[in-house]
Amino acid sequence: MNQKIPIQFPNNISVYIKREDLIHPFVSGNKFRKLKYNLLQAKKESATTLLTFGGAYSNHIAAVAFAGKEQHFKTIGVIRGEELVTKVQENPTLKFAQECGMQFEFVSREDYRLKQEEAFMIRLKEKHGFFYLIPEGGTNALAIQGCEEILTKEDAVFDYVCCAVGTGGTISGIINSALPDQKVLGFPALKGDFLKDEICTFVKNKNWELIQNYHFGGYGKVNQELVTFINHFYEETKIPLDPIYTGKMVFGILDLIQKNYFPANSKILLIHTGGLQGVAGMNERLKNKKLPIIKIHD
Incomplete structure (x- = not known):
């Protein structure tokens, strides 16, 4: 489901979020996509x-x-x-x-x-x-095959498709299925340029870019600014975000809009890759640091 974000953006820019977090209550978002064909292969191998x-x-x-x-x-x-x-x-x-x-x-x-x-x-x-081996983060060729199914025909109207990047599997699938006139933007949760080489092993298309400025210090790093943003976004939209992946991506997109990165009249699709199960653990860490906690439901 593509849900329009009810925020007024400048230059007639419109932003939608694809709620992949809703496709399964426990195996949500990109994890569902990555496991789909791996589980079929495991059964095929009688594992x-x-x-x-x-x-x-x-x-x-x-x-x-x-x-x-x-x-x-x-x-x-x-x-x-x-x-x-x-x-x-x-x-x-x-x-x-x-x-x-x-x-x-x-x-x-x-x-x-x-x-x-x-x-x-x-x-x-x-x-x-x-045993049947599934790599850390779930990324392999079969995972990317599953992630190629994230975009559908209704998504052809978007100029930009954006997602968070961990191991590179999800964005690789999206790049492979995006139309030639669409630009795919990835927002890494980790510091460093090594992800570009990883992604290049799975894709041939050139219509993508990694935006490296919104990792908030690296994988698993969260500060009060990000927590405040996630909570404010939820209050305005009722869309919960996780602090490791999707929260950083949405923060980056809205910041880039304010900095006029996107041309006027752009239609932007954000992929919500799930990850909400990790919020409980992050909130325990935030409590220990005496920081505000993340709200993902009323």
Whole structure:
């Protein structure tokens, strides 16, 4: 559903948001898209176990756990941070995943960096047997195939299509399915230019750009300005945003509009990629820092 944002913008610019967060109550947004064809492939390979990777508040971990439960897979999450082994019940994301039946393997941050090494994978296979591997963040060729279905025929009227960028899979699918006269803008949640090379491995089209100025210090970094913006946006539109991805993207778009980045009469589509399950964990961190919390419902 494309929902018009009820804010008056200058130069006759109109902004809509595609509510991908509403397509599933627990596997929402881009996670639903990324898992769709991976789960079909896992069944095709007669796999009964899904194994994946993530951090303490990973939307991907929560989504794989629920999708596995729903479709009768055993799930294993390799989690970054050995200290989390005693903190599962205090962490809303890990607690949810565990309640969905996910088995955890906690590893040090040093070992986690080696997760793509052959020796690391051999150890996992020796311990867990045969499993279907889903990469961290869910991005692979099958995930991008799923994300190519985000845009539909009704979206052909938009001049710009914008989304947050984590591992690069979602924007790659959008770039592949966007029309030649549409410009795709990505708003990375991480610092650094490495994402451009990642995206280039999956796309051939050139009608895209990464806007690097709205990561708020890097992945998982949030300040009072962003929290205030998210809460004000919700008060005005009743559209909840997460602080890691979509909140930063929407902040960036509205700032660029004020700076006359977009030509007059532009029609802009924002992709809401979900991620709202992570708000509970972020709010715990904000409370500990004595900062305002994020509101995603009345």
